[in-house]
Amino acid sequence: MMRWKSLGLGVAAFTLAHLVEMAAWSSLFGGNAFAPWFLNSSRAGAFTALTLAVVAALTATRENSETLVRGLNVGLGAAAAMILVLMAIGPGTLFPIALAVGLAIVVTASVAGALAGAFLKGAATRTRRSHPSSDS
């Protein structure tokens, strides 16, 4: 059930999102009141979720079960990166709750993104079959 490429993509996607949030934290995300962290600002949370969804969508295949497994792996990779980042920036007094909420967000976003990717791929395939001339 492990898909190492998807796991790695999840780690990379979350890390990339975090670095972007760090760079543009004061201007785009949370201001200066709190440390850059995707659950400290609703915009940052949405940005991270969107990034993971897009990355997971890219891993999607035509098989729904395989898509689901890959999406879960992307989410688990992101969750691993999330735990490391939280430990690095300093766990707050509510860190288990923050991890639980974060886990729910990254896994849901990854799985939803993967399923959306599978749906789009299926739709694209159906479109090609219905218009064979356009492929030639």
Add this chain to the structure above:
Amino acid sequence: MAGTSPADSENGTGAARSCQVTRDPRAERKSSVKTHRRIIIGVGLITAAIAVTEWRTEPVRANPAASQAVGASQTAPGTVRTAPPGVRLGGNPGQKGETYYAFEAQSVRHTTRYVDAIAVSERSVEGDFVTRLSDLHGNEIAQFRVDRIDGVNDVVQYSPRAGKEVRAFTDAAVRPTLDWSNHQAYSLWKDGVTSDAVPLEWKNQVMRRRGAGLRDEAKEFVELQTDWAAGFSSKTSRRAIRSPDALPGRRLRGEVFETRLTKDGADIGFLNWVPESQTLVWSMPGLTEGFIAADHLKQYGGWPFVPDPAWLNLQALAFHRLKTEMQRSGFVAEQQRQPWTQRALGFFMPTLAANEPGCDGLHWLDGTVFRFCCDIHDRCYEANGCNWKSWWLFWSSWTCTQCNSFAITCFTVGGGGGFGGRGV
């Protein structure tokens, strides 16, 4: 068998007595009155005993350290009162403590604008307070001076422009501040005190003409500006609420006391106090922002004091000073030299292990109903000396575990009460 007591039934004389009672209604009334009198006296004695017990133990319960102090004072003169670990130390909520007066001592000038006068108080070189009261055109009405002698026998001197000088000792309950001086000078002028022939009395820590009626001081106030050392200035004024829905899930009503903090004329941040909604909102960009409402202070029965303009001005400066110091110094452990790996990591991911106001690690929930859970959890942690390790070292302190259980329950039920705030 009306009027028969169980005792009568037992000794077999009840029937006979009941017959007698039936025959003599006066005796029945007399017996009934006696019984009632005994009951009333009994209830009265029990109530008095409870009241006396409560009265004697109340100060001890309010301040656990006091119980030790009582014991210490009874042992021997000169005995050192120790404060063992576990004894909670602190003042009474709602009363101004030394932190307040330490900040107040940093103010150099208070300018209070009333609807019909302006009072300006300053500290003299020797620590006295000098207040000048003038009308709205700048014409001097009176001068007021607090001669700080030893903090107990301070003397106030009121010199109206039209009248004779009045001198008096301050009340023992009064701790003079610049804001108090303005308030006192204005009150004496409003009461028409023009000489020491006018009888005076202390009312709510303010010297008033004897028998003077209550004034609506809220309506008299217009603006208070406090100038602090190092170029800081805070100004509180009153206005109507512009954004009643600024806080999610709450509707603010009535008027707002708006306090703006500046340094050398540059804006630093604001505090807004909404009396009708009992809500304090603040924002110091880069330092702190948030709000506190009465429901966050349930353990004190709401706000334990009424924030006034002087407190708002002082709190604005305190927010800035304390938060800046926290950001600058961080933790003592972090002042030690760290290995280069830690410093490199810190460059990319700055350590922020402090217990921040609001939902640590979940600050996007700060404006939601979950803020209540986080504030209670923070308070519980602060009161019981817990930290983030208390989550996994759960056996080390059951009180901390209770704080955490409360937080989980509170989050689970969507910002509800959980354990009802017990142990917080």
